[in-house]
Amino acid sequence: KTHGVFHLGRPATADEIAAWDIDVRPDGHGLPEGRGTVAEGEALFTDQCAACHGDFGEAIGRWPVLAGGQDTLTNDRPVKTIGSYWPYLSTVYDYIRRAMPFGNARSLSDDDVYALTAYVLYLNDIVTDEDFELSRDNFTSVEMPNKDGFIDDDRLSEPHYAGKAEPCMNDCRPGKAEITMHAAVLDVTPDAEDGEGSPS
């Protein structure tokens, strides 16, 4: 009865924590020992990833696009990829290790994940050398192109919220309402290019 108020549960062992605590933060906290090169990653990617994500991260069908799309974030149809959008490399390592390949998660070694992460950097032209080796030692030196692309939630400063005005009740808009857009029936597809219209 060494802990807490209710004295429920039991202390976790170091091995138990190590088995489940695999998350990695942007500062490198949580990175395991290991290393992998772009060339090693390419072979792994071809075997394990390309069937969904395409040979070059361009994606098959509606599966996620992993590469390209740089400088499209202000376009009418942005292409949000690891290279164009993701702020931190740690997220790539963490997510591949915990959740990929889809349908066979937790099947890659720590070295495999380093190699795949290196290859995804290569696909996005963030590293250009096929001999580049990613490891725990150099991991946090890699900067992602869109690392400064994020701001904290400031919705409440938007004009429709900021005033908290009493809303109009009568004669709020002139003229009769006119339809500007009809819902199509269920055969419309939102943004087929990268699937970002979907709640993915």
Place this chain on the structure above:
Amino acid sequence: MTNTPTRRSFMKGGLGAGAALAAAGLAAPARAEGDPAITEIQDWNRYSGPGVDASPYGKPSKFEAGVVRRNVAWLTADPVSSVNFTPLHELDGIITPNGLCFERHHAGVAEIDPHKHRLMINGLVETPLVFTMADLMRFPRENHVYFLECAANSGMEWRGAQLNGCQYTHGMIHCVMYTGVKLKHLLDEAGVKTNGKWVMPEGADASAMTRSIPMEKAMEDCLVAFRMNGEALRPEQGYPLRLVVPGWEGNMWVKWLRRLEVGDEPWQAREETSKYTDLLANGKARRFTFLMDVKSVITSPSPQAPITHGRGRTVVTGLAWSGTGRIKRVDVSLDGGRNWVTARLDGPSLPKALHRFYHEFDWDGSELFLQSRAMDEAGFVQPTKQELRAARGPNSIYHNNGIQTWHVATDGAVENVEIS
């Protein structure tokens, strides 16, 4: 029936009813004047029905077979990482039946043996702990009714009217009574260190979902829940354990919860960088947009629930909710926002829960542009879609709480539209 059906409403009212009347007329010439549903003895009035041993876990009437979750196959690459929709247009009150609560998985439904389920707390705590389900059942429990809304609810509508029915435009939401343990109790049991500012829940499924939650929220009102509407969580809702994050985007309500890590910084997981960040027109994206803003929708009439009774007394009903707290007021417009009347809230008014509203009126058969506009107890008013687009552009994907317009045609058909 108190009104004689008009020819139009009779035709629209369903071929089923008409065919049944015609068949009855042919098979058994009327023995009396009047409605054969009354003048003829019905099967259910003559023959015994199933006994109490026929259905140990009951199901809805077969005549309600259309009241089901629906998915839209083209929305996602694969049904295993996908979403389906609650049939809001068929429901009333504020509680969603467990079997109709929308589903959103990232690696399908994990089937977990509760005897093998564990919850670990680790990180910046005095004593990392492991709990069994039996341990968790020994903490003090609480019951709360909360809505759970997917951050992407209405997300397909950012560029305009797309999907024809409130099930599809607004059905990534449900509202149930959760029973569980305050997250604070569990964190206190492990002893959060003074530099523990964030909590990261993790799921036990193959997507191993993680999010970063500020410690203030974790300590304020989050629950670790094991029951919904009185019974164990459904597998698709996280059985045997899920996190409840009242008023905040559904993605954070981690299902199949197996671990809580305490840290001094957010983790920047995939679900809070690549996803659940909201791209603005200037190319910057908002992150950590946790709160679900004040919102409402008219559930009937709606595209899947047209007016079939003709002109006369008509019930407009819908749902309103806010992650900030209670709904204070809902206004309804019949003319596309030119004029508004305050609707009638009915049923419990609970913070961060669905609220039911009604507006009864005499429909004269002319076309309508139905809208609802919610206001919460903090004074936030639901914005129009135009206002949201002006502030954010069309590519935010998430957090679309704009006012919905339904066009009611003179024949009672209803369509999802955008209007000037």
